[in-house]
Amino acid sequence: MARKGDVVIDIEKCKGCEVCLAACPEEVLALSNEVNSKGYHYTVKVNANCIGCANCAVVCPDAVITVYREKK
Amino acid sequence: MSENNIISPENLVYSKTEVMTDRVLHYCPGCGHGTAHRMLAEAIDELGIQGDTIGVAPVGCSVLAYYYFNVDMQEAAHGRAPAVATGIKRVFPEKYVFTYQGDGDLAAIGTAETIHACNRGENILIVFINNGIYGMTGGQMAPTTLPGMKSSTSPRGRDVKTMGNPLKITELIAQLPGTYFVTRQSVHTPGNVRKTKRALKKAMEYQKLNKGTCFVEIVANCPSGWKMTPVQSNKWMEEHMFPFYPLGDIKVPE
Numbered sequence: 545m546a547r548k549g550d551v552v553i554d555i556e557k558c559k560g561c562e563v564c565l566a567a568c569p570e571e572v573l574a575l576s577n578e579v580n581s582k583g584y585h586y587t588v589k590v591n592a593n594c595i596g597c598a599n600c601a602v603v604c605p606d607a608v609i610t611v612y613r614e615k616k
Numbered sequence: 617m618s619e620n621n622i623i624s625p626e627n628l629v630y631s632k633t634e635v636m637t638d639r640v641l642h643y644c645p646g647c648g649h650g651t652a653h654r655m656l657a658e659a660i661d662e663l664g665i666q667g668d669t670i671g672v673a674p675v676g677c678s679v680l681a682y683y684y685f686n687v688d689m690q691e692a693a694h695g696r697a698p699a700v701a702t703g704i705k706r707v708f709p710e711k712y713v714f715t716y717q718g719d720g721d722l723a724a725i726g727t728a729e730t731i732h733a734c735n736r737g738e739n740i741l742i743v744f745i746n747n748g749i750y751g752m753t754g755g756q757m758a759p760t761t762l763p764g765m766k767s768s769t770s771p772r773g774r775d776v777k778t779m780g781n782p783l784k785i786t787e788l789i790a791q792l793p794g795t796y797f798v799t800r801q802s803v804h805t806p807g808n809v810r811k812t813k814r815a816l817k818k819a820m821e822y823q824k825l826n827k828g829t830c831f832v833e834i835v836a837n838c839p840s841g842w843k844m845t846p847v848q849s850n851k852w853m854e855e856h857m858f859p860f861y862p863l864g865d866i867k868v869p870e
Contacts, residue, residue, distance in 0.1 A: 547808075548622060549622065549629070550622040550623050552623060557640055557742075559644075559646070560645060561645035561839075561846040561847075562646070562845070562846060562847050563645030563646050563804075563846050563847065563850070565847075566847050566850070567805065567806050569869070577691035577751070583782070584645065596622075596629055597806075598629055598630040599806040601630040601631075602806045602809045602810065603649075603651060603668070603752065603803070603805065603806055603809055604651070605643065605645075605646060605647055605648065605649070605650030605651045605654075606640070606641055606643075606650050607632040607636060607650065607654050609630075609631070610628070610631040611628075611629045611630040611631075612622050612623050612624070612627040612628055612629060613622070613627055613629045614622050614627055615626070615627060
């Protein structure tokens with residue numbers, strides 16, 4: 545089984561561009577219904593399937609995602 | 617293992633590099649500039665040359681690049697970044713000098729500076745962001761706009777009969793004997809982003825060899841200028857930009 549991972553999203557810096565959603569292989573991310581202080585819908589984690597591949601963080605133009613992955 | 621245990625410093629696999637400042641980027645949502653900035657910053661970070669790097673910021677969307685890179689930066693007049701970088705590199709030959717320019721800056725107003733700096737073989741890295749449009753001023757037609765591509769000054773699409781042909785400046789520059797490494801990359805998928813970082817890292821390392829100009833073009837999207845969502849614009853870029861601006865190395869050292 546793939547190693548489990550987790551993401552921490554800086555919602556105040558997120559601009560809701562959805563590029564990370566397209567990059568996630570496990571469909572872990574989705575756009576929130578709420579908005580941040582700048583009025584952007586931000587990315588949230590919707591399930592626990594994250595494998596810590598960091599694809600979302602790598603493509604994020606605003607570097608809002610920090611990725612963790614459990615050790616083997 | 618519960619989720620709370622995963623979020624701990626020893627499990628960290630990816631976070632923003634220290635070579636980028638904490639300032640919020642002013643770019644539009646989904647703009648490729650942010651990713652390109654970060655890849656250049658990560659390349660500098662991984663080579664451990666943060667203290668020895670000097671960047672030159674352009675005029676255009678990325679005019680505020682000096683706020684975002686945590687290295688010494690200098691702002692240049694519109695299009696003149698390669699000339700400014702030439703001066704910096706000649707005064708500090710042991711430093712790593714890069715310019716970061718868009719297509720309006722590098723391929724329009726700054727064509728002369730770009731071509732002559734590359735032809736002289738100045739030992740600098742030029743990072744060229746090509747989104748085929750003047751993004752900052754409202755999406756006007758640029759020299760790099762594709763044939764038939766709509767922009768605010770070519771609302772029926774670029775007609776090459778009256779508006780001329782798009783300029784493939786990267787191919788042009790690869791012909792010059794002064795260039796050492798010329799490549800074209802993109803930052804729209806995780807794989808391409810990682811390739812771009814490798815190319816930027818290689819180009820930075822080549823400065824040590826004193827062999828000539830390194831030129832990295834990054835084909836990027838402009839969701840606001842193209843009037844698309846970021847995800848749509850990335851798809852449009854794959855379908856329309858890449859056939860005209862194919863990705864890959866154009867000139868590699870032997």
